[in-house]
């Protein structure tokens with residue numbers, strides 16, 4: 001029996017997921033051995049196809065990266081605060097020195 005490419009195309013996702021029946025599988029493999037077009041489709045589907053488990057892993061990794069960037073932002077905030085505080089201290093010391101200097105001059 002000759003099956004059309006359209007039917008194969010419909011069945012390919014099931015074939016990749018390995019949830020189709022043995023009979024369908026045989027039909028698909030038979031068709032694939034003769035049809036380069038559907039072979040190409042299969043390859044493209046396989047490339048774009050991410051198994052459920054892997055997808056969850058990707059989500060976990062994304063979550064991890066988000067947490068990491070949050071931590072990094074906190075570090076950056078602390079570094080900025082430290083910079084501001086040390087600048088303030090520096091300015092206060094300079095003002096104090098100037099004040100003392102002026103005070104001395106006045107006296």
Ligand SMILES: [Zn+2]
Nearest residue numbers: 005035037038
């Ligand atoms: Zn075909």
